[in-house]
Amino acid sequence: MELATPICKEMGIRYPIFGLAHSIDVMVALGKAGGYPVFGAARSMPEEIAAEAKIMQEELDGLPFGIDLMIPASVGEETDRKKVVDSLPQEHKDFVAGLAEKYHVPEATKPTFFSSQTRSQQLFEEQMAATLESGTHSFASAVGMPPEMIGRAKRYGKKTISLVGAPRHAAKARDAGVDLIVAQGYDAGGHTGPIGTFSLVPQIVKAAGDIPVLAAGGVGHGCHIAASLALGAQGVWLGTAWLTSKEHALSDVLTQKLLKATSLDTEISYSHSGKPARLIKTAWTEEWNKESAPTPLSMPYQQVLTADIIAGINEHEVEPLIYDATGQCIVWFNELKTVDEIMKRLVSETNDSFANITRLTGA
Ligand SMILES: Cc1cc2nc3c(=O)[nH]c(=O)nc-3n(C[C@H](O)[C@H](O)[C@H](O)COP(=O)(O)O)c2cc1C
Known part of the structure; x- marks a missing residue:
């Protein structure tokens, strides 16, 4: 059985497994292994973003990739x-x-x-411009995405992805017209809200309406992928998984x-x-x-x-x-392990989990 959901066709990937990392080598390996790589560019200067996107575009040879920035709701004007x-x-x-x-x-x-510098609104604006002008297929943001930013990314032909940690944020993202919502629970590495992934994902799925949702936070085994689909998500989004990869x-x-x-x-x-x-x-x-x-x-x-x-x-x-x-x-x-080995393990374990569910339920 092929592990695929409608999001695979929509995003041009084989498996509904998305991965965020700050490593170009992980991104390239993940795209080649059938996943959807999203490069964390929050710590890259605008000119670096342009160069990094170019490498991914060349190495991935037509396969899609995304770029993630952190929108600085609480940073100042001082540069x-x-x-x-x-x-x-x-x-x-x-x-x-x-x-x-x-x-x-x-x-x-x-x-x-x-x-060498401090995060400011001006730097973010320059990072955003570099991202939109690059060959990235999507633009992702960790901390809310105002409707005007979604409109701007769409005018550049980019898919938009919003990471959320609470149901009210999902409703906002849906109303603002985002293409894909990532429900990131408390188990996750990095910045996180207080709601656990199991409790969060079905609430976000409900709030998201027709917008597809990915489950994030605590996905380390194929049983989590099978469970995420059962919770109503169309796929998963992983960060911790890649840290111990050979490519990272x-x-x-x-x-x-x-x-x-x-x-x-x-x-x-x-x-x-x-x-x-x-x-x-x-x-x-x-x-x-x-x-x-x-x-x-x-x-x-x-x-x-x-x-x-x-x-x-x-x-x-x-x-x-x-x-x-x-x-x-x-x-x-x-x-x-290599990223490819991690992906193969996740896919095979997910299929085992489906088989296990069939056995248990006699379906
Ligand atoms: C080392 C590391 C760095 C991260 N950096 C970012 C980031 O820059 N932007 C972002 O949106 N999420 C970031 N995240 C969060 C991931 O996007 C993802 O939501 C999270 O890792 C999912 O949970 P998991 O760690 O259990 O897989 C980071 C996570 C890790 C582990």
Whole structure:
């Protein structure tokens, strides 16, 4: 039996399995394996987005791919990073300096997206323009998509995808004319709302009306894909799944942490961005949980505050502190695999789950 739903024909893919990652190599492998790749470009500068889209277009040779940006509902107008740094509270700067000293974090030698500028409305507008002018097939947004933006993306011939974590957001996305809604539950890696995937998906399906829905958050095995279809979704959207793929090629230190992790090894923390995000538990999350730690700053100031130390941690692979966004389904990713192997496993397990349901129900 071929694992396919109407969304496959609509989006031009073999399997209703969508994947978000910040790695071009994962995107290319996922598209070739029959899934729908969506590149997370929130940390890319506009000129990088144009170049990244070009590579995906060439390597995928006609297969569709999407680009995801984070619409900064709560970021300011200030584009001068130094002014923003100067305005941060001294208590927070001292805390971060204390972490750097305690864990011997060397300074980064290369700038990163977060250590070189600050998120602003202007930057987002430039990222959006680069995305719409690129060869991307769709445009996805994590935090709401205003109707004018949907109209603008459609005028460029792009499909629009909105990630939502609550039923009221789904109704808004539907009314604004979005093509596809991703219902992302609490199990998910990265920024997440408080409603669990099982409770969320059927509510979003109901609110979405005729708009197809994908289930996200906690999908790590084919049984989750079969369950997602039973909940009324037309497919699934995965993020954690690709972190331990050979193509993602995260640092060895981080990969080993993720391969050993269980569902108990992630937690919701405000320390990453100022908004609740599910991360792998590390000394980084522990330190910010301490009573003596300051309350993380709001978005985008927390990432301005931590940009330099995070750049140092990642570049020099500082074992106790290195982390990434990670969902509870990390437990199903305990061996380094290629994206193609992950896809084949998911598809085969989904078919086994369908067969199991048939056996159980005698249907
Ligand atoms: C490492 C990582 C980075 C993520 N970055 C983004 C992002 O930039 N934009 C976005 O819309 N979602 C992002 N997400 C969330 C995913 O799009 C997806 O909804 C989520 O991973 C699904 O849950 P799962 O992690 O259980 O598969 C990220 C998730 C992870 C694990």
